[in-house]
Amino acid sequence: MTPSARLAASVDLLSEIKTLSRKPADAIASDFFRERRYIGGGDRRAVSSLVWDVMRSWYRLSWHLSLAGAEPTPRLLAGACLLFQGTTLKELTEQFADGRFCAGALSLSERNVLTRLKTGALVTETMPLSVRCEIPDWLLPELQQTFGETLEQELTALSETASLDMRVNILRTTREEAQSALRQEGFLTTPTPLSPWGLRFKGRVSVTSTAPFKDGRIEIQDEGSQLVAAALDPAPEMRVLDYCAGAGGKTLALAMMMQNKGHIAACDVSEKRLTGAVKRLRRAGVHNVERHLLVSGDKWTKRRAGSFDRVLVDAPCSGTGTWRRNPDARLRLTQVDIDELLEKQAAILDKAAALVKPGGRMVYATCSILSAENTRQIESFLARHADFRLIAPQSSSLPHALRDCDMISLTPYRDGTDGFFAATLERKE
Structure with a gap:
């Protein structure tokens, strides 16, 4: 052309x-x-x-x-x-x-x-500050409250081009072997600084055509998303629920951490998204996952109340943490959207909490940078549920700096990831 x-x-x-x-x-x-x-x-x-x-x-x-x-x-x-x-x-x-x-x-x-x-x-x-930072006027007070003095640096980072991160599937290979295989095809990568399974590409590349992607050795996943899965800290013998599984990105990471053992239930309200996960699960060699479509009046969740060791709630959210990849999303977001999301997130948390066994853990996660969807949502949940408490994840897959954080917050400016939030909640014995 x-x-x-x-x-x-x-x-x-x-x-x-x-x-x-x-x-x-x-x-x-x-x-x-x-x-x-x-x-x-x-x-x-x-x-x-x-x-x-x-x-x-x-x-x-x-x-x-x-x-x-x-x-x-x-x-x-x-x-x-x-x-x-x-x-x-x-x-x-x-x-x-x-x-x-x-x-x-x-x-x-x-x-x-x-x-x-x-x-x-x-x-x-x-x-005007909102124009300089590429955000809607009405959202500025919320973000000023979240970031304070680093507001401009954080929002400038959210307007930059995102890196392309991969998660190496250690069910099939090691990070070093995957990096070598990609190098042989002309793709240079560097290990991600926070995730033990991540590789980061330089510039725009088409990884889906590479052999390591086609045979399931690598999967496209931002480093922050990998760390959210790590925060759940599942073990091979556990029963794990991915309550908002979508197309299965974090489900795949959980199956890898569980060494393809135990049992994972991947649920979602979208049949299309769950169906899309099938190809990814097969490519990765994962076979400990059961998929279930959540529908109104479904008795599946009632029958499994209090039965899961770990529950991941990757809640629907504003997606403000992904603005590097989806810059148009900031043009569509409204206060009405936020209000509706807050109500939906609270309802999902309440339903998912009933599925956690005593002594089990639930991780609430978003790809949002808004306090209303993150810390304030957790504070509201704890006020409603005296049988849960906020704890530090202590996962050996997390870097030491994040293991003792009762609420993990990741940002492009500070951490080089998409904006992510994760809080670990334990159900009291």
Whole structure:
């Protein structure tokens, strides 16, 4: 594709993302490229790169365009982003060309707006704090309470490109052997500093085509997610419940820690997600997992009350800790969403608590950085359940600094992971 065609595709994809504002951008992009199979791998990466650069700087680019007297249309957002990245106005005008597979020439008003942009620095001190930090205005007080003096550093890290982390499946190999196998295929990795099973890639890579991925030696999983599974500290002889299993990412990590022994029940309310876990379980060589679809009126949970040694509640949440990977999510989030999530999380915690045996443990986890979903949710749970207490995980799979934390909080700026929270709750004997 020519630069003009790449720009046209980027503008088209941005238009679809803006139109389908409640649908995740990665799902929209997947459909977009599936319908345009003529776009090759290199062109797809170039288009995605520009689109995600725009999404990561949406508030800042919109602020600059507003100063220049314009609304943030997909064409202007893409053009402004390229200008701030060093493209000259002359080069940009040439890319906005007429013709087939092109975005069309800039109108006089568009050219005037882009000419008025002050393209020295994307981030300026005159910006409102929420714009500078790429967050909605209404969320600023909550995040100031969470991070205090490190607010800008933390939120700046959330606007950067995320690393690609792998969890090595020690049922099939070792971290060293997996790293060597990837190196032989031309992929350089470094061991993750916190997880004993993690490998981190440099730059954008397609790991799903590698032999270690295809034969189940590695699995895509952020280091923070690996540590959440480690906090549960399951043993081979235990009965373990992954209550919100989804597609089974943490289920796989738990099965690995249990050496494929004991019994894991992976539950979810989505049949599609549970079905998607089957292929992953087979590829990893995991066979100690039972899948169960949670439906209204189901007696499955009542029959298993108080029977699990370990219960993982990877609760549905705002996903604010994953904004590096899903920058569009910050544009969709509303206070109503948060209020509904808080109610749902509390209900899930109460139901899951009934499944923990006396002396057993439950780990409540989110990929959120909001105190309302994390520490305050735990405080509310403990006020409702006198038969539970908050304890430190003490898992040998966790780094020493995290073993004594009764509530684990991970952030991109401080820890190099996605934003994660985990609290270990023990049911009293």
